[in-house]
Amino acid sequence: MQRLEQIEVKLAAARARLILEQPFIGALVMHLPLIPAQGSWCETTATDARALYFNPRFVAKLDLRQTQFVLAHEALHCALGHFARRVHRMKRRWDVACDYAVNMLVARSQNSSAASAIWIISLSGILCPSCTVTEAASLRAVCSASS
Numbered sequence: 001m002q003r004l005e006q007i008e009v010k011l012a013a014a015r016a017r018l019i020l021e022q023p024f025i026g027a028l029v030m031h032l033p034l035i036p037a038q039g040s041w042c043e044t045t046a047t048d049a050r051a052l053y054f055n056p057r058f059v060a061k062l063d064l065r066q067t068q069f070v071l072a073h074e075a076l077h078c079a080l081g082h083f084a085r086r087v088h089r090m091k092r093r094w095d096v097a098c099d100y101a102v103n104m105l106v107a108r109s110q111n112s113s114a115a116s117a118i119w120i121i122s123l124s125g126i127l128c129p130s131c132t133v134t135e136a137a138s139l140r141a142v143c144s145a146s147s
């Protein structure tokens with residue numbers, strides 16, 4: 001098990017590589033403080049458009065490229081306004097639709113093979129491990145596994 005400091009170094013390295021390889025997405029990620037999630041509410045990563053929360057045990061299992069993928073994924077949820085645009089739509093369907101859109105964008109922007117995107121998708125058993133789009137009104141991150 002990696003220590004929190006090692007995981008934070010990995011996150012910082014992934015963020016730096018995003019800035020170098022994908023400056024737009026990297027700039028988006030730079031605006032999200034990286035905060036270790038306390039408790040069990042977040043099994044993977046999450047965002048409330050104010051910060052990016054991560055489960056250290058989850059990030060410990062990722063390689064650098066996969067870490068870049070989840071950071072970009074969360075940043076694009078924020079950039080695309082997924083919190084504010086759900087309105088009356090069913091939350092679960094909206095989250096799934098947003099994950100499809102975000103994962104395709106991230107995979108294309110990283111020139112990732114479909115295999116890496118599928119890896120991310122299959123981790124959760126649903127779509128993506130990092131999707132935890134929150135209610136805009138509450139601005140409180142909630143884990144999709146607990147909602």
Ligand SMILES: [Zn+2]
Nearest residue numbers: 099130131132
């Ligand atoms: Zn997501």
